Amino acid sequence: MQNVDPNITLHFARDFMKKLIFPGVGAFGSAMEFLFSKNYLEPLKKYISSGRPFMGICIGMQTLFDKSEESPNVPGLGIIPGTVKLFSKSDKSVPHMGWNRVINLKEIKNINDGKKDDDEEQEDDINFGIKEDSVYYFVHSYSVPYTDELKEWTLSSTQYGKEMFISVIQKNNIFATQFHPEKSGYAGLKILRSFLKGKGIVDTSDRNVITKNPELLSQDSFTKRIIACLDVRTNDGGDLVVTKGDQYDVRERSTSGQIRNLGKPVDLARRYFKEGADEITFLNITSFRNCPLADLPMLEILKLTSETVFVPLTIGGGIRDVTDPDGKFHSALEVAGEYFRSGADKVSIGSDAVYAVEKYISNNMKLSGDTAIETIAHAYGSQAVVISVDPRRVYVESPNDAPKHHVIHTKYPGPRGENWCWYQCTVKGGREGRDIDVHQLVTACEAMGAGEILLNCMDKDGTNSGYDLELIQDVKKDVKIPVIASSGAGKLEHFFEVFSETKVEAALAAGIFHRNEIPIQSVKSYLKEKNFLVRNDCTKL
Template sequence: MHAAAREREVTLLDYGAGNVRSVRNAIKKLGWTIKDVECAADIANADKLIFPGVGAFGQAMTILEQRGYTQALKDYIQADRPFFGICLGLQLLFEGSEENGGCQGMGLIPGAVTHFDVTKGLPVPHIGWNDLLQKHPSTLLSQVGDRRVYFVHSYHATPTPQNSEWVLATSEYGGEFVAAVRRGNVYATQFHPEKSGAAGLDVLRGFLEPEATAALPAPAADGNGRPRGLAKRVIACLDVRANDSGDLVVTKGDQYDVRETGSTGEVRNLGMPVELAGRYFDEGADEVTFLNITGFRDFPLGDLPMLEVLRQASEGVFVPLTVGGGIREFTDSSGKHYSALQVAAEYFRSGADKVSIGSDAVYAVEAYLAGGGAKDGSTAIEQISRVYGAQAVVISIDPRRVYVAAPEDTPHHTVKTSKPGPKGEQYCWWQCTVKGGREGRDVDAVQLAKAVEDLGAGEILLNCIDNDGVGQGFDIELTDAVSAAVTIPVIASSGAGAPEHFSEVFHKTRAAAALAAGIFHRREVPISAVKAHLNSSGIPARTA
């Protein structure tokens, strides 16, 4: 290779777990080329090495050992050569982890990686945009300022006197945890710079081009007076469907009816998925969710247009991408069987950070409940969570209200409602549905949420068929009931029509995020207006 080209080359250790496409895209956006690690010698010969660890601790260590990378990595780092670990790439540097029943790490940094304490009342995984408390000046973090960065993890390292020489920055979530480490030319972050927007690109630039990055003093701890801590996320959702011509378009409807009224009856077209995703990234969305609501779904891995949407979107959208629709096992027309894990892996490789499971989660929970809560590892939730971590699995719940005169009239979880039923009923429960809301099942939303948490899901996307497209606010009673029943984060969805609806759901429930679609598509409410309103209401929100 020509010397000039080699100067702009970084070596990437991609061991095949999770979405590394976004890291690749971020590196390329900064004008660098990538050489992939194919053998241990590639690690030894690297000028700069990036290790984006994704997934579960035990799985990662097993793969590194099998490929003969562990000792090469340790030798490289101990020689103080330019190294940047991301997320699990930070955790693996420690002595070990509680994850997967207890695993040994590389032992380069004193301390163990432990699970967040769920008894403190905070949702786990820790998902979202949080502040950094920088302990020392560094070129890596010098351009971040007081901007938040994106975390998604259930396990964390704790700063101690024994590892203090390594700790570059910490963050707060039920206590202080290690957010970034540095010793010499070796860096690692618990947060994902490739998913942290412009701030994250500045972090990557600080590693790749330290000579061009000034080491500025750390920002003031007061965050310039804004609400600090983990921000409440504002998520833009794109319902994607094939129209009658076979093109994927972003659509939206009331109570899941996405066809225009009148003589044409065509699928409502609100824009093209990649273009809208890019617009929402520019406007400050904290995450972008693609829900593929196309009905056929008989061959998910043949859904090349949706995979291409992810690939193209991830080239310019540097916040988390979630995709839902068809994440399940299936057998193709030739009789070849594909597991849900294989299907999810293709979406991760195409640019998704998380996958959303809908109807199949309901069927899995029905079997789980019928078996007395026994788990055999066969469900899509368990398979994907085991390999990619709970944070990669979102469960999309589509419930509708069912009214009853008294709690004893149903075995399901009820609440006394402020919205009486058609016959004056004072109580209701929420029936889970499948097939895009067309079929109800004998499972309630609270039941389902508890069960999927036990099966290994890391987040819940809580829709509400009754409120969808109405614009009168989220179903507070539903969101409160579900978010109070689980320890994993809950995303409120369906019904947003004004910035005040976002602050209401955050003030009155434990929701970690709120999602909207139509009001953003039609530019009725700017994302920036929602963020400004939240911060003025004392609710932390990312604004840059």
């Protein structure tokens, strides 16, 4: 099939397939340009107009509209009148990244051809299995605002901050979600099952419009995320293991000095999914520098994990330009693409982000367009790029002692009683400090197109003493993109502290989860008691 014209292939599929799911991640313009370059545009329009069931996901939904503010000069499919618009950043972080609720404005029945195998599938026979008491995973910077003009297309709406947008559209044979059901746990899988097993076509006579006023019913139900992090590397025997260290040292302090082995990556990821982790992050701390791109072990880990884990997966480590042992060059964009095709939803960039910012600063704050951050964000969207920051405190007597850096006043004096400090960015797994601070790094990375910050702290790593709240508070003031707090979690109260004292969107932990010191569900139950919104839908299909 390698030499078959894709236009012919899609024509063939259009004539014979019974249902079509059009998922998408990334930027609106890139998606439309890809459809055009592959001669998919007209066959796709013809399939939709044929009346056969169609389901769009995320960008697959947005492309149905006339256009998007993300790429103003690139037309969409024009199936639905309207424009996809950028979220306001005045009252919230953008991208909208995490789990949120939907409000159903219609009630759709009889989508299952009358086939009801059990009571659970009977429930899925309403609104394609979408439940208002569940939350679903969103990751987008652009959305379609709800208006009365789009009422006939709107099945569900969602509130984020002060904005209400369309989260599910449905009309006749067209069904689409702004959220990702395939990454929304078992609640999302029920939606996919309903679409695949049902008719997928709803006539006007089958639809009852509920007389709800969405503006009165909608409220922001955005949840706090709990993320499990797995540091993956090869041990001395060459096996891939999940490890965790104190102050970045992953070897046992016994005379053997062996790499600390806390389990197998895929097995632990499956466990955390079942326990309710909202996301799972793999940090490749070996990087497999002498391995060809196509043979990277982390690709296989992602493929195996994504078969049974249905929450977002992030991969970090080695996202940069690489050269295979045989001399073949691969750009960072190509490396990221391999990870995305293997099951990753986001890539995390660490050392290369520091180098890119140094270049950005030396170039008078001008974008070059060729950094890993910029190229990946352009192709896959800003939500696909996470910046992993590994800073350490540098104490000074006064701000005048570090005139080039962003200095903060601290409640925790340094070794000589210093009351001021700045946070130095490091590279190479924390082994080398650079003359750049966290403020410079995160603001520059946001300007380059990054969509999220994974904020570690070398001083807190492995201490179980709590997150560095001063660092997190300061970074949250600097950027409008989401921030994940990392390093230092040791007890339930630390999760409460970080969410109550900062505006962080997510908290990440590793060792306490690996060693079963604190189960993920205990964290969520504790936060729920403290009146934080968390996702608790972990029931199986």
